[in-house]
Amino acid sequence: MGKLKIGVFGAGRGMTMVRQLFKSEDAELVAVCDKYQPILDRCRREAEAAGMDKVRYFPDFDSFIESDMDAVIMANYANEHAPFAIRCLESGRHVMSEVLTCTTMDEAVRLIEAVERTGKVYSYAENYCYTPPRREMRRRYRNGDIGELIYAEGEYVHDCTSIWPQITYGERNHWRNDMHSTFYCTHSLGPILHMTGLRPIRVSGFQSPYTRPQAELGYKMPAAGLELVTLENGAFVKSLHGCAMKPNSDNYQINGEYGMFKQKGGNVLAYVEQQGQNCRGEWKEYTPEPEQVAAVGSGHGGGDFFTTYYFIRSIIGDEYALENTINVYDAVDMCICGILAYKSIVDGNKSYDVPNLRNIAERDAYRGDTFCSFRNIGGNMYVPYEIGDKNIPDSVYEEVERRWRAGEPG
Numbered sequence: 001m002g003k004l005k006i007g008v009f010g011a012g013r014g015m016t017m018v019r020q021l022f023k024s025e026d027a028e029l030v031a032v033c034d035k036y037q038p039i040l041d042r043c044r045r046e047a048e049a050a051g052m053d054k055v056r057y058f059p060d061f062d063s064f065i066e067s068d069m070d071a072v073i074m075a076n077y078a079n080e081h082a083p084f085a086i087r088c089l090e091s092g093r094h095v096m097s098e099v100l101t102c103t104t105m106d107e108a109v110r111l112i113e114a115v116e117r118t119g120k121v122y123s124y125a126e127n128y129c130y131t132p133p134r135r136e137m138r139r140r141y142r143n144g145d146i147g148e149l150i151y152a153e154g155e156y157v158h159d160c161t162s163i164w165p166q167i168t169y170g171e172r173n174h175w176r177n178d179m180h181s182t183f184y185c186t187h188s189l190g191p192i193l194h195m196t197g198l199r200p201i202r203v204s205g206f207q208s209p210y211t212r213p214q215a216e217l218g219y220k221m222p223a224a225g226l227e228l229v230t231l232e233n234g235a236f237v238k239s240l241h242g243c244a245m246k247p248n249s250d251n252y253q254i255n256g257e258y259g260m261f262k263q264k265g266g267n268v269l270a271y272v273e274q275q276g277q278n279c280r281g282e283w284k285e286y287t288p289e290p291e292q293v294a295a296v297g298s299g300h301g302g303g304d305f306f307t308t309y310y311f312i313r314s315i316i317g318d319e320y321a322l323e324n325t326i327n328v329y330d331a332v333d334m335c336i337c338g339i340l341a342y343k344s345i346v347d348g349n350k351s352y353d354v355p356n357l358r359n360i361a362e363r364d365a366y367r368g369d370t371f372c373s374f375r376n377i378g379g380n381m382y383v384p385y386e387i388g389d390k391n392i393p394d395s396v397y398e399e400v401e402r403r404w405r406a407g408e409p410g
Contacts, residue, residue, distance in 0.1 A: 004315060007031035007069040009084060011043045013098060014075030016299050018043060020308045022050040027312045031056045033064035065091055071315060074098055079175040079374050082107035086114040094121040096311040099186055101335040103377055105366035108332045112357055115328045123311040124331030127303030128187045129194040133263040134252055136288035138195040140261060145272055147257030149196050149235040155251040156187035160243040164217045164410040170401025177218055180373040181207035181225035185338030189227060189239040191252050193334055200333055202230040204351040205341025214244050217410055218396045227341040329358050343371055346383055
């Protein structure tokens with residue numbers, strides 16, 4: 001068997017995967033698609049410098065999907081992953097999707113059924129699950145070191161205001177400007193679900209106030225969103241995330257019956273009771289060893305390496321990779337909590353059950369459910385923001401575009 005042939009859709013975020021494919025022993029880059037020609041040109045230059053001169057480049061997806069590929073990595077706009085992933089699956093390709101999995105409950109159902117129907121590998125690139133401390137917390141929790149989960153926290157705060165022109169280009173309806181406050185939830189919630197293996201069953205959503213610095217950048221959503229999630233064993237999770245809170249921060253902790261694990265920088269802070277001696281534990285802080293030297297120095301604390309590596313190895317049939325990759329059911333669980341949390345916010349913080357879409361009987365209630373804040377996706381279930389587009393003048397987006405083209409910060 002020769003190397004797997006992989007295409008990358010989206011050469012901005014996708015350059016991380018492209019560079020990893022330059023070095024892969026099991027796969028090779030054969031095609032790249034992006035609508036923005038300067039990004040395609042940059043990708044071509046890097047590929048040719050790495051000795052890869054047979055890669056094909058496409059400005060449109062319809063031509064790209066006709067390429068000879070075994071698998072596609074979806075690194076396009078985050079609110080467009082599901083429909084393109086479904087097209088790739090139905091064309092016979094394996095799929096790895098960048099964050100996020102889906103935009104609506106309807107997409108969640110259709111994506112799951114496409115994976116089941118085709119039998120292809122679907123892997124979710126939630127890189128925040130794979131840093132050494134979070135991998136170690138997963139290992140020790142699943143080893144039973146602190147017993148059953150009682151409470152957990154996931155926090156991902158990334159203040160993007162200084163780079164807003166470079167990631168939204170002055171587009172009024174760029175997905176980052178239109179996403180609802182709990183949309184980008186899987187960096188905070190995903191690692192907790194991945195560590196524990198527990199399924200979410202109920203969620204309530206909350207959001208922060210809308211602030212002046214956001215309006216000046218054409219950023220339509222509040223600074224932060226919060227999900228309170230009940231898990232199948234009765235434990236609950238606080239999931240906090242935002243793109244305009246200050247300063248940047250992340251925190252992951254899991255509290256069990258006999259202790260807790262918490263990420264502290266690149267370390268694990270652990271408290272574990274001595275067996276049979278309640279309340280007689282000890283604190284220990286230590287640095288977990290990386291599982292693979294190749295992951296050291298890769299993006300997002302090493303997480304970027306593992307998402308692509310496990311995807312490729314899963315296609316080959318590596319059982320360890322299949323155990324550690326994030327399959328479509330777990331990926332959907334991570335994502336739909338944010339969709340339902342925003343529905344909760346709209347309904348005055350009412351809590352909603354999180355369906356188990358592994359069960360065919362639970363899917364029909366969500367077919368056609370396009371509730372979301374993206375006008376072109378939501379249709380008659382589109383939910384606009386309270387502030388509305390009309391309150392942000394075109395001059396704001398014109399200024400953001402000027403800063404983008406001039407390379408100026410937000």
